[in-house]
Amino acid sequence: MKKRPLWEELGLPPPAKKPAAKAATANPEREEAATAQLRTNCTRTIKTALCSETAHQTQDTDAAGVEATGGEDEGDTPDVTGLAEDIEAALFHHHGSKPGPEYKAAARLLVASLKRNADLRGQVVSGAVDPAALVAMDSRQLATSQQQQEFAHLKDKALQRVTVVGSGASGTLTTEYACKKCGGNNCNYIESGRRDIGKSETWGSKEGATTNRVVTCLGCGHRWEVGLFE
Ligand SMILES: [Zn+2]
Incomplete structure (x- = not known):
């Protein structure tokens, strides 16, 4: 009912x-x-x-001849x-x-x-x-090969130096950064080299960044890069 x-x-x-x-x-x-x-x-x-x-x-037309992509006639655009x-x-x-x-x-x-x-x-x-x-590609995979090379280069350098840092030889302690993963701010950093301002179209850094700094969180090991402006 x-x-x-x-x-x-x-x-x-x-x-x-x-x-x-x-x-x-x-x-x-x-x-x-x-x-x-x-x-x-x-x-x-x-x-x-x-x-x-x-x-x-x-x-x-003045692509500096870096890439010679020939063979495509005008009007031959694939559908x-x-x-x-x-x-x-x-x-x-x-x-x-x-x-x-x-x-x-x-x-x-x-x-x-x-x-x-x-x-x-x-x-x-x-x-x-x-x-x-x-x-399925992420933003890195979607990047131009120039960007990827620069990034790989940067990463290589960073890893080499971080290895050294890990053995206590270099790196600068800082509390200037906060780790995104654990929130801690005991970090060390290394400079990962100067960059060529002319082609500074790189990861996460704004045009004109002249140096990259690789920061490692001493709490959790999380590592990230910071572009520096001089
Ligand atoms: Zn952390």
Whole structure:
């Protein structure tokens, strides 16, 4: 036997349900449409990024001859529509098939990387890197080879010196930094070398950083780099 709710007995309209929950379930069609729209936009942006090669090459005639990427005649642009769709689908899937903030952030990073990194773009367009592999890459893997080399170089140097630091030979104790992992501020640091200001497009450091400092937390061993400005 069913009890009439109070609002009905009193002749009142039914109370509003929780608005958030209602919005999420009550309008699946609108949500689906919004998701579809977002994904379409994303696909289009990826496609534009994939195409940036042609525009870049024709404009950039004084590329200092560092990379001789020949063989591509004008008007011979490969159709990347299908590829852009595949990449978007892989990206969407990779982020739980939800159009959430991770998906959006990953899409932005991917597009920026494809525009900036001609090598990566070439590998993607040629199929050497397939969509699933591409969307699984982190920001380091998406970086240009120049950035990667600089980073690897930096890392090598840092590791060598940290080994020395570990044996107590050098390194400077400091409480100037706070460790992100354990919150401690007993650290030591080493300078990981001066950088060439001319090509200082590097990890996490702003343009113009002239030195990198590698800081090691003495509490937990967490290690990070800080760009210094002189
Ligand atoms: Zn720590």
